[in-house]
Structure formats: structure tokens, C-alpha cells
Amino acid sequence: MDILIVGAGPSGLTVANVLAAYGVPFRIVDAKPGPVSQSRAAIVHVRTLELFDRLGLAGEARRRGLPITHAELYENGRRGAEVPLAGRDGGPIALGQDETERLLVERLAERGHAVEWNTTLTTFGGSRWVVGADGASSQVRRAMGVGFAGRTYEQTGLLADVRLDTRLKPGRLRLNLTRGGFVGMLPLGESRYRLFGAVPRDLAAPGPDGRVSHDPYAEVSLEQLQRWFDTFFAVRARLVGADWTALFRVHSRMAERFRAGDTFLVGDAAHIHSPAGGQGMNLGIGDAVNLGWKLAMVARGEAGEQLLDSYEAERMPVARKVLNGADRGFALEATGQPVAAWLRAHVAGRLLGPLSHLPPVREAIARMFSQTWISYRDSPVVGGSRHGALRPGDRAPLGMAPADLRHHLVVSPGAHVDAPFEIHEHPAAGRLAYLVRPDGHLAYIGPPASVPTDPDRVG
Template structure:
């Protein structure tokens, strides 16, 4: 019987990121996947700013930025007529080191993660499926079947299901997956060709009955088309070819297709698992939540799940925290998934609504209103914060406490620039850290040294105040860089109380 501290089932982006972070924390990991190799189709495209911020902690962000493609403009078409070109550019300037909307196709994304994982000494075990598992005491015994049909048993302290919407892990856990399926059938095609809409920008064409989106995957001549399968052809969705559904794209957006690299039809689902944890088994990514692609949130949410869970598993396995810490994973990520599904559902329903009123709004009012809204600084900031996931917080979860200035425990730390750097610079190794913006007292410095916590002091400036930070306050950052405790001064007693209340030994 093989043994591992953590067994990950599924090697999509969520599973790969989970494995990378666990390896960085020194946890023994095994990762298996039913597929024979990494994905070869682009599938998820968007990499959000919060994901890049988290990637920076393991020196991944720049590799993604160097290989991807920022979206500088949003073009709105209505019934084949170009109606607006809205600049995006650095739409989140001052909020994050990654103030743009960004495209990095999932096939290349996965390959980068696989390479980084291999460099860390861990290979994905391909063509390996999970047949079932049982908890026995403080272990999970999982039955794995390789590509030749040979079965083995792997014992692990924890089992993580990163195995997608049809998750075997979730089924064995017996966790419900309530939700529904939208009536529309969609197609997706990765193409090469010529068109005013293959210009390296985001193009959306609103029609009477549906929509067509073109997401640039290169500065020129390459993109992904997402559109609705119309009329009775939806009944034969499984047998359709690109030529069966492409006429609207060719007519409205003047697309001349040289090559179709990938084509598929699909239905959009909206579901959230009833629980993300049961005993020693956990759900991450699409195994726990699926929703419409509106806003490019799916893959990024799964990556956020993975990083949230990784440091907690490591803390428990290294005996730095009690088993109860793992309950905070569901407490933090499940409510966010539920809110996200609700939000994307409303956006998706608006974009695909039927009826004469919906048609007037979609093809008449929206094309006139969007350019005006796109010029409003407050609207642009709200749009960026929402889509970029920099608004995600865990204020109401029990692991987080206190507030100082406008920053509460559970918040993402506000980003602030200083001469020669910023306050998001990664630690030499993942771990807890204390931030002070102003002066550090001797008692706090001694406390940090005693607990092995990195202490970072930044000179107070106006940007700190604008970000909502409090002068001389103490911000204890968790290993995922969310604020665990925000405290005024004197603060050492509050730090001790926080560790004691959560059973943490740093």
C-alpha cells in the first residue's frame, strides 16, 4: 500500500496549483488524473488579477504575464454594426500590480503548472482513475486503477477532489450538487482567420435572440468564438460542426476562417455542492461549483479554493494548527461560491433573455449606455474589482478578527506602492507575516522574532491612508496573504489571543 500525506484526484489547474502550494509547504503529495496528458484545448481563458497576485507568491505571475495577452479594448457590436470601442487598458490602476484583464489559454496554463510541478519534483500520474475510497481512522484508503486496469490502494491523510463537474470524489462523499442547467446550447470554437473582430481585443455582438463573443487569444488573427446554437439545431448539438453554426459570425463580424483548431457544443450549468468537506475528503474547483462563464470566474475560483486549502492542510499536517482549522475552508469558500453562482446567473440571464423587451434592451439601450458607463471612474473601478476577484473577503468567517482603519480581518490586504517596490513582495518562503505601516514597537519586534514570523515595516505615506490602512497598526497576514488579524496598538496581547483562539502555533 502506497502512502502519501495528501492524495489529489484531478490535474486541471486547481489540482496542479494545490499540488504546487503543498509542495512549497513541504507536504508529501500524490496527484493522479484520468487523462493521458494535460489539456490541449484552450477552455478557460481569463486569468484574474487576484490569481496573479497569489501566483506571485511562488514566482509564477511573471511567467503567465510574459506568455499571455492583455485585453486593451472592449468592442460592442449590435446586429452586426460596430457601436462602441471602450478602452480598458490599466483599468485597475492603483488597486493591484496587475491592473488589466488578461487572457492566457488553459492548455498553455496547465503546461506551465505541470512544468513547475515537475521542477519541484512531482509528476502527475496519468491514466489513473479513482475507483472509490473509505476512511479508516486517521487515513483515507483510496482504490486507484491505472491505464492497464491494475488496481492499487493508496493511503493518505487527506483526499482532495479536483476532478471536475462529474466528480467521483463528490459522489463517494455523498454530497449533493443542487442547481440546474440553462436551456440554451452554446458552441465554442478556437479559430485562426481574418476579421475586424480578430483584432486582439474583446468583441461582443448582441443580437435579437442571443449573443456572440470573440475573445482574442493573440494580438491578431486568433480568437475564441462563443455563440448560441439557434433554432432546432440545438436538438442535434452533439453532431454539429462549426460550419453548421458559424454563419452569423461570418455575416455579422465578417469573419473569414482559415483554421478551426477546436470546436465543441455545450450546455451551461449552475450548481454548488452542499458541502466542500466531509471527514478527510474535500472538494476543490469544479467538483464543488460550476456556473456560467460570464466574467471568466470559474478557473480562478478553483485556484483560489486550492490556495485557501493548501496552507490549512500544511498547518494541520505540520502540527501547527488543530484539525478544526480545516473547517474554515468550507466556511470561507462555500459562501463565496454561492454568491458567485448567483451573480453570474443574473449576468448570464440578462445576456440571454428572450422577449421583445429584452431585445430592445440588448440591441438598443445597452449599446448606447455602455460607452457612457465605461467612462465613469467609479463604474470602471467596480467592474474591475468585481471581475478581478480583488473584492473577495472572508470577514464573516471565524478564523478572521479585528479591524484597523478600513481593513478587517478576512480582507485582501490593500496594495500600496512605495519607492522601489510594493507591499505584495513575496516572502523567501510561504508563511505568516506581520505588516506595519509606520513605526514598529520593540515588543512587537520581539514577538515576531520569537514566533518566527516575518516582520515588514513600511514608511507611512498618503497612499497608505487612501488604501484604508491605519498608521502604526498591526496586520497579521495568513500564508494566503489575506488578513487574519487587524489590530491597533498595543497589539501583542491581541496577537497572542488570536493564536490561542485558533489553536495556532507559528
């Protein structure tokens, strides 16, 4: 088989789904017996839903998930502001990673592909291309000899899926800034909520050696959770059960390369960071779609190998930006430093209140929870000229048909263009032609007569 995908988490499964949509053969293996059973990454961002739409999955994801319409910001329990998250492009949804993975596995099965579960790979030769989607301790990355530089924070974070004896207003992501930490609640349906945030050292249970466990699967008792909840969440409610808890140490690390020869890294194998803002899985799915369509076109002989160079060129800057943003978010969320803690509790909240009424600030918060800011303006495979605020590499503002991974060319009615793409006529195109890639980014803006005909020769 020409393409081997190592790892069937959200990133590997998405690469597989894109290849399957193009009819390109591949093998996908995973050491586990099946999809994860925990909810782990519980927010699916707007940009990810747009990418899922290209795979014909967004409708089903929205049916299975819960819409998150607003972020509510509190300061020590006092309501500061409410920011709408569902804009023009729809809003994010709460959907457990277990459900997201199942959805991807089911779609793959519909296209006649199965994951080889219970299959651990230790050597990766024998395939033309290898996709390392094997998570944070990636063996593929080690075999490539690529470093994973960064840092691990001292602070401990906690995730818990709990049931409350009350129901709060639906569709609200609730964030509370307090002196002891920045915590959040995400509704998961009925009276179930995902609680997240930093925990003070004394709250996490010390093990027999007197140290707090940082095993990602470490359990926390309901009593401890209630204490954390009462101290930081400023919501009067009792926790009546916990379905899943995870204490974790936050890492911020990025692979030095996302490609070495014919081997590529996607998802957690390429970058890990704080779960603040729920970016991790979404970032991995973005990597997977970016690499997937390029690999498919090269494997089908429809594009030259140089198209594959653009994967690293486009995705490394995006990962770097998310890592920096998550670092800042986590520093605010978790710092134990007294001045910073005071600022967080007494200044950040007060500033957020008035600021969040300004339209650009509201837009910025909504964009942070949507990943719609991602653009590839500096990519070697986008070209042409800017038009107004729009530049080649930007996310195309035009809707496309679902389950469609073709290149689309938009020109004004009557323009004569000879190009091997799906051609659409739209009066708004004016004298320009807009070439939209399978991942919804603009590959080219310019005169119809100069539209590139090879996806790898646009830049």
C-alpha cells in the first residue's frame, strides 16, 4: 500500500476520510482496540465543522452535538459579559471526542475502509508515504529523528465530566475568573457538564509518595471535585456524579519539522499545548485535511510532489500561533504568582466586561473559539493579488456544496476560462477569478486568463 497512516485518533481518521473521499488506497492502524471511550476534546470549532462539511459529516456532527451559542464571562461569580459564539458561520458544538471518532470511523466504513485496530507498529518502512498521527509520544516522530522542543508547566489542570443537581441556561460556555484560578463549564447535555481549569496544588490528591499524580487518567474523588467546584465556580449546585476525570500537566511542545522525506506528522504528534480554548483536536483535524487533499492529488498523479512541501509551510505557523495563544491563556488560567493572580481576579474580569461590548472584541473572542482566523497568506502554493481585505491563502467566504473536495473556480457570468476545476459563475466575482481549494482556502485571486491549472504551481 502506498500510504500508511499510523494512529486512528481524530487526526489519523480525518486523513483516512479525505483519502477515501478521493478514492486513494491507504492502510490505517491503531494500537488500541477501538475509538476512545472518554470525552476528552469536547468542543468542535466552526472551522472544523466547515472541514467536516467537505467530508459530508457536519450535519451528523451537529445532530449528535449540542450548539454552544454564547461564552459568558464572570469575575468572582459576578457576571461580566456575554459574547455570542454563533456568528454568520454558525457556532461551535459540544461533542465528545468518543463521538467524533465514532463518526469518522462510521463514515470510513461507509466508504469501504476499516481501521486495523490492535496493531502496534514499531517500524514504518514499506510504504511510499507515512503519516504519523500517533499522538504526543509519537514513535514515527522518533523514527524521523525530529525533536519535540518546548516546556512542561508546573501547574496541574483538571478536566471532569460531572452531573449536577440543577440545569443551567443551555448553550452557554461559562468562564469564571477568580483569584485562585480561571475555570470553565461547558454543557454536555441534560444536567451533564464538562468542568475545566487549573487546580491549586493542595486540591489534587497526593499519591502514596506524597506527590500529586500527573497521570492523565488519574481519578479525583467526587468530594474533591465538589470542593474545587464550590471554591472556584461560583455556581450553587451539588455534583451528583462524575463520569470521567483527568488531572493533567500542561505541555507546550512542537515538532521541529512536520515532514522528513516522505514521512509527515499531524495532530498531537506534531504539537501539544494547554487544553484551554479546546484547540488541540481541532488543530489536528486542520492538519489532517491540509495534508490529506495534497497527498491524494499527488498519489493520483494530479499534482507534483512539490505540493507536499506546502503542508509544513502552511501548518507550522498555525500551530505556533495556537501554542503561543494557549500558553498565554494557560498563564492567565493557572499562574500561582500573587500579583498575576490579583490582576486576573480584579483587573482582567473588569476589563473584559466593558471591552467585550465592543464589536471587534466580541468578534475576536468568537474567532478564538472558531479557528476561522487561520490563513495561509505566506504559503508557496497560493498566488495572485489581494482584492479588498481578501488575500490569496485566506479562508474563502463562499459557501460550497457539502461532501465536495474538488477545486472550485468562481468567475463572473460569461467569463471564458479553460481550467480543470469546477467552474461557478457569480456576478460578485467581477473581473477576477477566485480559485478555492478543497480545504476552503483561496489558492488564487487574479485575472481569469492567468488562472493556474496545476494545484502545485499556483504560488
